[in-house]
Amino acid sequence: MNADLHHIREIEAVSQGARAARDPVVVQSWLRCLEKHRLDPATRAEAYILPDAELRQHRQRSEELIAIARSGIENLYALVAGQNYVLLLADRTGVTVEYLGDEAQKSALRRSGLYMGAEWSEARAGTCALGACIETGEPLIIHQDDHFDVTHGGLSCTAAPIYDSGGQLTAVLDISLLSSPRPRASQSLALNLVRQSVRRIEMAHLMAESRREWVLRLSGSPDFLDVDPEAAISLDGAGRVIGMTHGAARLMARAGGADWRAPDQLIGRKLSDFLNVRLDRLDDLTRQRPAAERFIETRDGHRLFAHAIEPRRALPRNTPAAVPHIPAVLRDLAGDDPAMAQVLRRAAALASRTLPLLIEGATGTGKLTLARAIHAAARNGTATVLHCAGLSDADEPMIFGRIDGRRHTPGLLDRAARGTLVLDKVEELPLRLQARLLQLASEGSYLPVGGLRPITPGLRLIATAQGDLSRAVEAGQFRRDLYHSLAGATLHLPALHDRRDLFWLLDRMLAQAFGQLVLLAPEVPARLAAYAWPGNLRELARLAETLAATLPQPRLELADLPLMTAPSPGSGKESVSLLAQILHETGGNISECARRMGVDRTTIHRRMRRMGLGKRR
Numbered sequence: 001m002n003a004d005l006h007h008i009r010e011i012e013a014v015s016q017g018a019r020a021a022r023d024p025v026v027v028q029s030w031l032r033c034l035e036k037h038r039l040d041p042a043t044r045a046e047a048y049i050l051p052d053a054e055l056r057q058h059r060q061r062s063e064e065l066i067a068i069a070r071s072g073i074e075n076l077y078a079l080v081a082g083q084n085y086v087l088l089l090a091d092r093t094g095v096t097v098e099y100l101g102d103e104a105q106k107s108a109l110r111r112s113g114l115y116m117g118a119e120w121s122e123a124r125a126g127t128c129a130l131g132a133c134i135e136t137g138e139p140l141i142i143h144q145d146d147h148f149d150v151t152h153g154g155l156s157c158t159a160a161p162i163y164d165s166g167g168q169l170t171a172v173l174d175i176s177l178l179s180s181p182r183p184r185a186s187q188s189l190a191l192n193l194v195r196q197s198v199r200r201i202e203m204a205h206l207m208a209e210s211r212r213e214w215v216l217r218l219s220g221s222p223d224f225l226d227v228d229p230e231a232a233i234s235l236d237g238a239g240r241v242i243g244m245t246h247g248a249a250r251l252m253a254r255a256g257g258a259d260w261r262a263p264d265q266l267i268g269r270k271l272s273d274f275l276n277v278r279l280d281r282l283d284d285l286t287r288q289r290p291a292a293e294r295f296i297e298t299r300d301g302h303r304l305f306a307h308a309i310e311p312r313r314a315l316p317r318n319t320p321a322a323v324p325h326i327p328a329v330l331r332d333l334a335g336d337d338p339a340m341a342q343v344l345r346r347a348a349a350l351a352s353r354t355l356p357l358l359i360e361g362a363t364g365t366g367k368l369t370l371a372r373a374i375h376a377a378a379r380n381g382t383a384t385v386l387h388c389a390g391l392s393d394a395d396e397p398m399i400f401g402r403i404d405g406r407r408h409t410p411g412l413l414d415r416a417a418r419g420t421l422v423l424d425k426v427e428e429l430p431l432r433l434q435a436r437l438l439q440l441a442s443e444g445s446y447l448p449v450g451g452l453r454p455i456t457p458g459l460r461l462i463a464t465a466q467g468d469l470s471r472a473v474e475a476g477q478f479r480r481d482l483y484h485s486l487a488g489a490t491l492h493l494p495a496l497h498d499r500r501d502l503f504w505l506l507d508r509m510l511a512q513a514f515g516q517l518v519l520l521a522p523e524v525p526a527r528l529a530a531y532a533w534p535g536n537l538r539e540l541a542r543l544a545e546t547l548a549a550t551l552p553q554p555r556l557e558l559a560d561l562p563l564m565t566a567p568s569p570g571s572g573k574e575s576v577s578l579l580a581q582i583l584h585e586t587g588g589n590i591s592e593c594a595r596r597m598g599v600d601r602t603t604i605h606r607r608m609r610r611m612g613l614g615k616r617r
């Protein structure tokens, strides 16, 4: 019987209750394919690769995870170098958002779906390691004809789930081979490696999140406790669990008779429900004492070794969990605006990493300013800006330097070494220079003009683009490979008319330019809010400068404003005072009103008095 037919018959037999000589996870996945996903084993489906725009959305949602997982993935890839393994990081829907594979095998890998953007959900691809791992939440191997669809019958795939610190499955790490030895057991080492990488990724994630909390790291043996622990738990000031690695979730579930699949049975509970540890004795478990003396017991009687790590800045006991630290250079870029707060939180998390960043936004939204602030927040060296608009092929030596015989004329990249290179308006880069920059973006090195040996300048790359760079890719104006290399993480800056901190920004700009606080007449805010600000922050900054030069006194009247004719999209607020409107929307809640307008409560009271608005209930 032909092998494909044999495979289909085996699946049919399993569906009718026959016992199969297969790993039970494979059998259960086959049954899900038939019953839940309604797939037909006789229908072949090639690997599905998402269109670019959709992939981009998936990558954006996973950016922080990719940033944290990247070094773990790279280490794993280095461990299996030369053995034809491909590494895929998929989000929780099964879409590959990060990929490391051999360039030489690229087209074969793409055809087989071991590639960026491939969707490996069980519902789409049938039994496969990524899909089955998402369905079961467990590490597993799907080897050759374990795959439901015969199309994937040559692949051997091993995957382990990555859980976030709240206990939710957030991604899957997969290590795959296009062709592998016949015995399934050949992949046992791969399973251990991928498990270990995932454990370290989760650990790095938890540690990055928990700088201001106590973290308790645990291990069955004291030997690797301080360098490579098995599990970790973060705690609030009252000794309640606020975060955990998956290893810790399993351990606590076992110790406390809870279900690790129900994280709410673990998060928020007292640590003492699971471990015999007193919160006031955590100090005894720090590295002040030798690891072998730091043992504790679980509630179900297992001995573990523990390593308690103090909060970076201790919080008073019983205070709620602290907000992540955002360096002042970044915090200074916005008032109280939720979209900006999110951008700045992500920027702070990404600042100290080497991952290339892409900052997108309309003209004047502050892309270059943000790029410089990210550099200032974390890196030594200088931030060098390459203005891509107006560059031509003739600028190659200016950028890459030139080697004539033994003479090296350094270029901009040499001068930028060990700092940050900002590629400003990268969408304007001519195609030839895009090709030249690809090596820098993907491998970190470049060839000077006339040079034979690549130079590795140790640069962090930040690119800025006006609008959506993926559109330029789709229009064939920007290289796709360069785009993927640059967009390690993407930050989107909102347009000014969508920001809630317009008045905070204006107050600050006017105060700086005028030398003291400038009061706004009651009608002014509504007029400013009704305007579209097509030039965004640049336009606001210019307005502040002009006003500061022309205002006779520190008070801004409607008549002082220039003619501003572009109405804000959908605002219709021209005739309504913004303050009155927000007061109405918030039911007269002064604090909320102050928060929304990006000013303090006294300012609201003062403006209300000036506008003759009584305090409403």
Ligand SMILES: Nc1ncnc2c1ncn2[C@@H]1O[C@H](COP(=O)(O)OP(=O)(O)OP(=O)(O)O)[C@@H](O)[C@H]1O
Pocket: 332, 333, 334, 361, 362, 363, 364, 365, 366, 367, 368, 369, 370, 464, 466, 505, 537, 538, 539, 541
């Ligand atoms: N966070 C901010 N607070 C106050 N002013 C800002 C801020 N960001 C930018 N600006 C002002 O806006 C101007 C434009 O900023 P920037 O050059 O960073 O924008 P951009 O998005 O890179 O612009 P473009 O795409 O048009 O080159 C700056 O010169 C500065 O005056």
